[in-house]
Amino acid sequence: MDEQEKYRATVGYIRSKVDQLLTLMGTLPLRPEELDDSTLLELDPIGIVADSFSQVLAHLHDTNHALSVAKSEIRTILDVMGAAVVVLNDDNTIDDCNRSALAWFFDGADYAQVVGQRIDAICACGGGIEALLREGGEREREVTLGKRHLQVITSGIVDENGETEKSVFLYFDITRQKAIEASLQLYVKVFDHTAEGILISDRDNRIIEVNDAFCRITGYSADELLGKTPRVFRSGLHDQLFYRELWQSLREHGYWQGEIFDRTKAGDVIPLLQAISEVRDDNGNLTHHISVITDISSLKETQSRLDFLAHHDVLTKLPNRLLFNDRLNQAVERGRRDHSRFAVLFIDLDRFKTLNDSLGHHVGDRFLIEVANRLRGLVRKVDTVARLGGDEFVILVEQLSSPAYAQQLADKIVRGLKAPVTIDDRVLHIGCSIGLTLYPEDGEDAVSLLRNADAAMYRVKESGRDGYFKFSHDLTEAAFEKLTLENELRQAVEQHELVSYYQPIIDLQTQQVVAAEALLRWPREGGFVPPDKFIPIAEEVKLINAIGAQVTEQALRQLAAWDAAGIVLEYISINASGSQIFAPGFADGLIAELEVNGIDGSRLQVELTENVLMRDVQFCNTVLDRLRDHGVRIAIDDFGTGYSSLAYLKQLPIDTLKLDRSFVRDIPGDQNDCAIARAVIGLAGTLGLQAVAEGVETEDQEQFLTEAGCSTVQGFLYAQALPAEQFADYVSRFQQSTGTEH
């Protein structure tokens, strides 16, 4: 090869290498017609391209470095973000994952252990992820992994042909969010189902939320309330001050609680227990008000019912003692302040106990209700009728124009309660006794006004019931004396201090002491309390039966003792009061006592007054029949002073009529008394009864009685009532004197 050829070959080689380099640089090859060989060599394209290539390499190096930084930047971001990231290849091998993914899904394995592995081989959750994969495309869903709730976002990386090359899974841990959601749902349930009404309003107090209970209580629907203010509930029953204080409490304490009356949609006023709280944000700015209400209507009703029960008598629905005392104290206060006057009427039903005992409590209760209704009907609205208990009622008569009004009212009540009451076809008669006090003259405080009215009432009872009595201060002394007497009598009975004295009953024809009348004596303060003073008290305080039993016992024991001493009487006579006769077991008691002392029934006489017999003739008849079966003698005492119904003389088993001393006293001077005495003695004779004259004090009286046909007598002319020993002496002396010594 010559030099020329070598040159051309070299240039050709250069051209081809330059073209190769130019192609790499992205441009066209050199064409010889555009660049001749000498210019080519002068231009030095290889040198130029080589220089450029060294710059390309430097640039590539820089780019690689930047990429590497960017990659570690991305890894750092992936690792610190709160989500787990897994990138899968289309063959289900793991291409990449971050730190959270290693911890959550791969049990904390190293990155190197995970990458390149098949997901289903190393992760229990692989199945779920595969399913997501199969569905393809971008998906958002929630999965549960153990206790962890995850939200998964899937996106695919596709190649230029649209084929999915890789899938990126982003897992966000929403466990806490789920817990908050569940807790919120719980709060919603509480809000929806609580029995308390709840209202939430904004800072301007516009209602933004109410629960069902609130709607139920107020009658509004939620739609009707939203946007409004709670003013719509105002009942108009509270003044501005009430609301001002409410808001002030809210401002100062952030809280208010109290009872409030609101108005429902229907217009009803309901009592509510309400609690209002302010809600403030972190900066202390008011954001909401929360109001919780409880309907306390039924509570209020119960409360007022309890209040009513505490202050009223259940049976009659009248105020009770507690409420009455309260009203009375108020009246006293008012009286002191403005000098107003008022009256207290203390009412006690007469014979109520008998009615209750004989007909039962249910009749008694209905009777009391009727009484309460009558009393209500008789008083004015301003007056207070109360039941203190049992058969005791009391009336506070206020705004008294004159004292006379109180007395008129008392009179009206006495007459009103006298009218018969019909219960179960039974016509019942009852009356009442009323004691009356006026403020201030009869007492300046509640206690003395009531006590004095009570004392005045007792005065009515003593004087025969069915009436009223105005208190006077003399009465207090009498009441005090009576109380003292009651207590001392009780003591005397307990200590057996009452003693029987015996008055001889003499047969003038035979000049013999034929019998003795036992008369009770109560020794007190060096003298004797007369029977007509203490017997009524004994009856009232229910001591009479005990006293009666003591008298019978003493008398029969005494009769037996005299028998033993040779002083033989035909019989001994004892007095029995109404309470005794009507007490159950009276006859049995007498009969038992006769047996104990071994005395025949015919040697005991029981004296009864006409009034006692008349109270219940039929019942008396039963008792007397039973006594007569045992031979006991029955005498009518004080004959002629009571009802003197001749009919019962025939009906009852009677042996003796005792002519009352009041008819004996003025004979033979008083013609009327003489006529009465003769008539009684004649009547006794006709009916075959014995007549005994009481209170014989003169020989003229004795002579008249003998001539009239009454030869059995007793009186001071012969002897007063004597202690047992003196009686024995008297009989001995009387017998010895053969009737001439008196």
Added chain:
Amino acid sequence: MNETTEIRLDIRGQICPSCLLLTLKEVNGNHQAIRSGAAEVVVFTDDRQAVTTIPEATAKMGYLSEVAREDEAYRIRIFTRDTHG
């Protein structure tokens, strides 16, 4: 801010690949100044193909470029950071 020196290269009448080689020669000779931002090369060419080849080649070397029409030619600016930005 430092003033950027503009290195003008008028290769009007030339066609590729000469255009590219001449431009690369100019860039190679000033590569340090261009990279530091002290200089930039502005090429004037009327070869349409150069508008593509020059930006592609200089991009591989790590330079930015922009092309504008100016009079009857193209103005190609080669630089490292956008000093106009």
